[in-house]
Amino acid sequence: MTDRDDMKEQGIAMAGVELRLGTHDFRFDCALPQGRIIAVAGPSGAGKSTFLNLLAGFEQPDRGRVLLAGQDVTGLHPAERPVSLVFQDNNLFAHLDLFTNIGLGISPSLKLSAQDRQRVSEALARVGLPGFEKRKPGTLSGGERQRAAFARALVRDKPILLLDEPFAALDPGLRSGMVELLKTLHRETGNTVLIVSHDPAEVRRLADHAVFIDGGTIRLAAPVETFLKTDGIPALTTFLQH
Numbered sequence: 001m002t003d004r005d006d007m008k009e010q011g012i013a014m015a016g017v018e019l020r021l022g023t024h025d026f027r028f029d030c031a032l033p034q035g036r037i038i039a040v041a042g043p044s045g046a047g048k049s050t051f052l053n054l055l056a057g058f059e060q061p062d063r064g065r066v067l068l069a070g071q072d073v074t075g076l077h078p079a080e081r082p083v084s085l086v087f088q089d090n091n092l093f094a095h096l097d098l099f100t101n102i103g104l105g106i107s108p109s110l111k112l113s114a115q116d117r118q119r120v121s122e123a124l125a126r127v128g129l130p131g132f133e134k135r136k137p138g139t140l141s142g143g144e145r146q147r148a149a150f151a152r153a154l155v156r157d158k159p160i161l162l163l164d165e166p167f168a169a170l171d172p173g174l175r176s177g178m179v180e181l182l183k184t185l186h187r188e189t190g191n192t193v194l195i196v197s198h199d200p201a202e203v204r205r206l207a208d209h210a211v212f213i214d215g216g217t218i219r220l221a222a223p224v225e226t227f228l229k230t231d232g233i234p235a236l237t238t239f240l241q242h
């Protein structure tokens with residue numbers, strides 16, 4: 001088995017994926033390693049969220065296959081995929097308290113054991129929201145809501161974590177705390193993390209690998225040291241100078 005086959009077996013892969021949305025065409029081919037933190041960068045409108053939506057199952061390709069953690073997930077519903085996600089809009093249910101919102105990440109029917117209930121409280125504490133179980137999303141700041149969404153992803157405990165700029169709304173202190181938390185959790189779980197970032201410093205601090213998307217396709221997928229030194233892709237040079 002080649003390395004590439006191994007990546008397809010275990011990590012995140014797209015084979016001949018094509019999608020048209022309105023007038024935009026997307027084509028993705030990649031084989032990304034398992035168990036790493038992979039940054040996804042690229043200019044605004046490049047297709048980063050679309051790439052994540054194809055992995056999460058919110059978009060279905062017109063052609064091609066999506067493979068996650070050794071499984072062909074093409075055509076599977078988002079809930080059937082081995083992923084948890086934190087997107088820009090954190091998708092918390094406004095009428096439910098945080099305990100319930102996060103508990104739904106473990107069991108959609110809220111059948112929670114005593115151990116599950118403890119995991120919810122621990123996840124809240126880990127993201128810096130201890131004792132927030134009874135709070136409703138509307139009573140939280142934007143950054144607190146985003147951290148609650150992160151707690152919900154933590155309790156799902158899936159092999160792949162997809163993060164679409166999860167820390168964008170946080171102030172710099174909290175943001176760097178969350179970056180450290182993400183690194184710690186990654187060390188503990190060994191899961192594969194894909195994180196959209198607009199910040200080259202964050203990519204440098206956080207990621208092992210990086211993917212650069214421009215014009216609806218992947219221009220580069222490489223170990224982060226190579227990514228940070230790559231010349232000859234003007235949009236990437238612009239990104240790295242920020």
Ligand SMILES: Nc1ncnc2c1ncn2[C@@H]1O[C@H](COP(=O)(O)OP(=O)(O)OP(=O)(O)O)[C@@H](O)[C@H]1O
Pocket residue numbers: 021022023024042043044045046047048049050051
């Ligand atoms: N459902 C849709 N119908 C038509 N066009 C769409 C649709 N979804 C996305 N697009 C377009 O596809 C392009 C890529 O969008 P996408 O959200 O993937 O970019 P992005 O790289 O995540 O951008 P940003 O960094 O600004 O969030 C954009 O021009 C967007 O307007």
